[in-house]
Amino acid sequence: PTQYTWAGRFTEPMSELVKRYTASVNFDQRMWRQDIRGSLAHARMLARQGIIAAADLADIERGMAQVVAEIESGDFVWSLDLEDVHLNIEKRLTTLVGDAGKRLHTGRSRNDQVATDIRLYLRDAIDDILTLIKAFQTNLLDLAEREAATPMPGCTHLQVAQPVTFGHHLLAWFEMTRRDGERFVDVRKRVNVLPLGAAALAGTTYPIDREFVAAELGFAGVCENSLDAVSDRDFAIEFCAAASLLMMHFSRMSEELVLWMNPRFGFVRIADRFCTGSSIMPQKKNPDVPELARGKTGRVYGHLMSLLTLMKGQPLAYNKDNQEDKEPLFDAVDTVTDTLRIFAEMIAGVSARPENMRDALRQGFATATDLADYLTRKGLPFRDAHEAVGLAVKRAEERGVDLPQLPLAELQTFSPMIEEDVFTVLTVEGSLASRKHIGGTAPEQVRAAITRARQRLATA
Numbered sequence: 001p002t003q004y005t006w007a008g009r010f011t012e013p014m015s016e017l018v019k020r021y022t023a024s025v026n027f028d029q030r031m032w033r034q035d036i037r038g039s040l041a042h043a044r045m046l047a048r049q050g051i052i053a054a055a056d057l058a059d060i061e062r063g064m065a066q067v068v069a070e071i072e073s074g075d076f077v078w079s080l081d082l083e084d085v086h087l088n089i090e091k092r093l094t095t096l097v098g099d100a101g102k103r104l105h106t107g108r109s110r111n112d113q114v115a116t117d118i119r120l121y122l123r124d125a126i127d128d129i130l131t132l133i134k135a136f137q138t139n140l141l142d143l144a145e146r147e148a149a150t151p152m153p154g155c156t157h158l159q160v161a162q163p164v165t166f167g168h169h170l171l172a173w174f175e176m177t178r179r180d181g182e183r184f185v186d187v188r189k190r191v192n193v194l195p196l197g198a199a200a201l202a203g204t205t206y207p208i209d210r211e212f213v214a215a216e217l218g219f220a221g222v223c224e225n226s227l228d229a230v231s232d233r234d235f236a237i238e239f240c241a242a243a244s245l246l247m248m249h250f251s252r253m254s255e256e257l258v259l260w261m262n263p264r265f266g267f268v269r270i271a272d273r274f275c276t277g278s279s280i281m282p283q284k285k286n287p288d289v290p291e292l293a294r295g296k297t298g299r300v301y302g303h304l305m306s307l308l309t310l311m312k313g314q315p316l317a318y319n320k321d322n323q324e325d326k327e328p329l330f331d332a333v334d335t336v337t338d339t340l341r342i343f344a345e346m347i348a349g350v351s352a353r354p355e356n357m358r359d360a361l362r363q364g365f366a367t368a369t370d371l372a373d374y375l376t377r378k379g380l381p382f383r384d385a386h387e388a389v390g391l392a393v394k395r396a397e398e399r400g401v402d403l404p405q406l407p408l409a410e411l412q413t414f415s416p417m418i419e420e421d422v423f424t425v426l427t428v429e430g431s432l433a434s435r436k437h438i439g440g441t442a443p444e445q446v447r448a449a450i451t452r453a454r455q456r457l458a459t460a
């Protein structure tokens with residue numbers, strides 16, 4: 001009797017060290033549902049094609065139901081001696097139902113089996129991620145709606161630039177995550193193709209029906225080439241690339257939340273349940289969640305690099321290197337999923353502090369461009385207007401006031417074209433209201449954009 005299912009031609013047992021080094025069951029067991037789903041579809045196909053008997057299929061289905069129950073209840077014993085999730089399940093099935101269990105692997109290899117499992121797993125993960133992106137976006141739009149007309153400083157170079165509304169800023173986040181969602185939808189198309197039937201690398205001699213298996217498993221089609229089917233992992237790399245971009249966006253949002261929460265800004269409050277304290281400094285309320293999201297972004301980038309590097313030197317077809325795809329991929333799935341879940345909740349716990357936003361606007365001469373535009377409308381070339389306003393800002397700074405606080409007579413020393421009506425463009429509200437084209441920050445445009453965003457969410 002040999003220790004391993006494959007040990008027929010071996011003359012000595014595997015060393016303990018090698019067993020530990022090569023086993024993957026500790027991390028690939030998370031694909032057990034997908035593995036069983038794939039096996040059942042394969043077995044049904046084998047029976048349909050007359051490759052195994054109907055009685056064998058019945059045994060396999062009965063045995064697998066038992067295996068599922070054991071795993072769900074925690075009674076299933078995972079064994080390192082059985083290397084990976086596939087052999088653990090197959091062995092238990094065989095113990096339960098005998099020869100039918102041994103027939104399951106007909107016309108199949110672990111190479112096409114594992115590729116199928118990963119694709120099924122990733123497809124489920126993408127569907128979860130898409131749901132979570134929507135949940136985040138729904139709560140984000142609620143906040144944007146509440147703050148559609150709340151003025152805050154828009155920044156370039158992190159210096160006050162022009163007034164925007166907080167709602168408008170949040171809609172920028174919406175657009176970022178909208179593209180993230182689209183990328184995952186696109187990746188899913190290339191994930192959703194069936195490798196089974198490729199067997200080890202060259203296909204199989206049995207009269208299999210790959211289209212049937214694909215339909216059973218909800219795949220849109222079958223992998224065209226058996227060598228490619230067992231060795232392709234670029235769908236996993238694409239997933240990590242989409243995950244990296246998503247995390248990059250959440251990292252940028254995190255950076256803004258960290259700044260805005262800082263009392264020097266004081267633009268937002270984040271509900272206490274998403275913050276933590278200090279063990280030494282009693283006054284502290286720290287933005288740990290956004291900080292961790294920012295930090296975890298690096299680890300997802302790392303997984304993308306891991307997978308790219310894992311694949312770059314591999315000749316066709318399957319190589320054991322591929323087993324190393326799982327831990328980075330699974331961690332990327334977990335990190336993105338957890339980050340989305342917590343942000344979806346946290347964004348509902350963010351509230352604006354409009355008085356601090358307005359203070360910052362006042363200190364930043366945020367309507368200087370509006371004054372330059374005003375002069376340009378009156379006929380001054382824009383470059384001259386720019387210079388005149390620059391001098392006015394210098395004067396206001398010396399006086400320690402904002403532009404609208406300079407008396408009309410003083411403003412007129414910078415340009416005789418300035419008249420009483422200048423004060424309507426120097427106000428924050430006037431500045432906001434005048435940017436009323438599509439994509440602009442006027443509150444009416446922000447509200448229209450929210451309506452469009454909600455429609456997209458409802459139909460996507």
Ligand code: ARG
Pocket residue numbers: 024028084110111114320322323324
């Ligand atoms: N655990 C393996 C993996 O993750 C399964 C495929 C093993 N195939 C093989 N020929 N050793 O890739």
